[in-house]
Amino acid sequence: MDSIIIQGGGELQGQIPIAGAKNACLTLMPATLLSEEPLTLTNVPRLSDIATMSQLLQSLGAEVSSLADGQVVAMSSHGADNPVADYEIVRKMRASNLVLGPLLARHGRAVVSLPGGCAIGARPMDLHIHGLEALGAKIELKDGYLHADAPKGLKGARIALRFASVGATENIMMAASLAKGTTELVNAAREPEIVDLANCLRAMGAEIEGAGSGTITIEGVDRLHGATHPVIADRIELGTYMLAPVIAGGEVELLGGRIGLLESFCEKLDEAGISVSETKNGLRVSCKNGRVRAVNVKTGVFPGFPTDLQAQMMALLCTADGESVLEETIFENRFMHAPELIRMGAQIDVQGGTATVTGVERLKGAPVMATDLRASVSLILAALAAEGETVVSRVYHLDRGYERVEEKLGACGARIERVKT
């Protein structure tokens, strides 16, 4: 298992290229199952989660080729005849559940292992099941697998989600694209990744309106054709690296970044005294004057403050001037970075879904442990300005969602290296 060692101190100067969005790619790839013709994705991020999804699709009979040093994924599910998504692969990545809707639409049946809990929460699938049953599927849980059957195919329906679940919205959209008749999905998730999926499905011939609003209307079609689709920029990687020059000092240009992907996050940065400006090629970020102001953060569904940037924001607020309150409303256990930041000298009091951070002058480097994807990168951010050396262990968590983090930060002057342990 690799570790990453960071010597704190030293400003950052330079440019960081923003990769394609992991959370868009992980729903775009299963869409290949909806057509017998090839689907090619470009601007694909080079991440272990993408490799896991490729492995899963291959186990379902799809051909998946990674080209151009991993930035292009060419898929063909012409021969995909296996509707069973095996536990051995699914347990590695919750997003594997995004093959459920496509398998059901393609084969009229699907057997998908429940992903099992993960570090940040129980991650139930009741909303996915509710939506697909509304489309006519019979779904039951047996031996840890969801057995879904729709022998007569799927039929359009009006579906109202009690919570704007991203994954449930994606599974329902993909299944409804090949259902007979019209589906109206109410209280749908509005994330940019949902819009990207809709754009890809439309390029494949689907009839989808309203993606990005709370109500999505899908007119089912008999078949979808192939397409080539560019993955949108990763707004979570963008937000993460926007905080690096603020924490470490200096100025960095994030290539490919646009404020439109992160409006509520940028508003919060402005409140904290951080300047963000759009450049010809992306975003430029720097700290307007010295110490960051403490701010309160409450995560929410899009367009609210992204839960996937909560850990990174906490790393910033550990050395802000004053007391900040962070409220995590999306996942029930997403403060595991707090005890690790406390090891670095942070003052954080966690009570249930609320963390109160009292800013200190400077953190101190320490050996810390990554626990989940976003927690691990928050430790890297905190280490950039900490006094002395920080060793972050179990960085396989990091590699799931961040492409070559030590290269991107190292290119801007961070003293960071990966070691095999």
Ligand code: EPZ
């Ligand atoms: C997606 O997960 C993202 N993953 C997550 O990013 C992200 O944090 C999350 O959306 C929220 O924005 C991918 O896109 C691959 P949800 P997803 O369904 O679809 C509850 C990262 O770090 N829920 O919107 O699983 C659930 O328990 C990852 O990149 C139900 O109760 O998120 C959670 O509390 C982490 N029943 C909340 O909704 C369901 O059927 C949000 O879940 C489904 C979800």
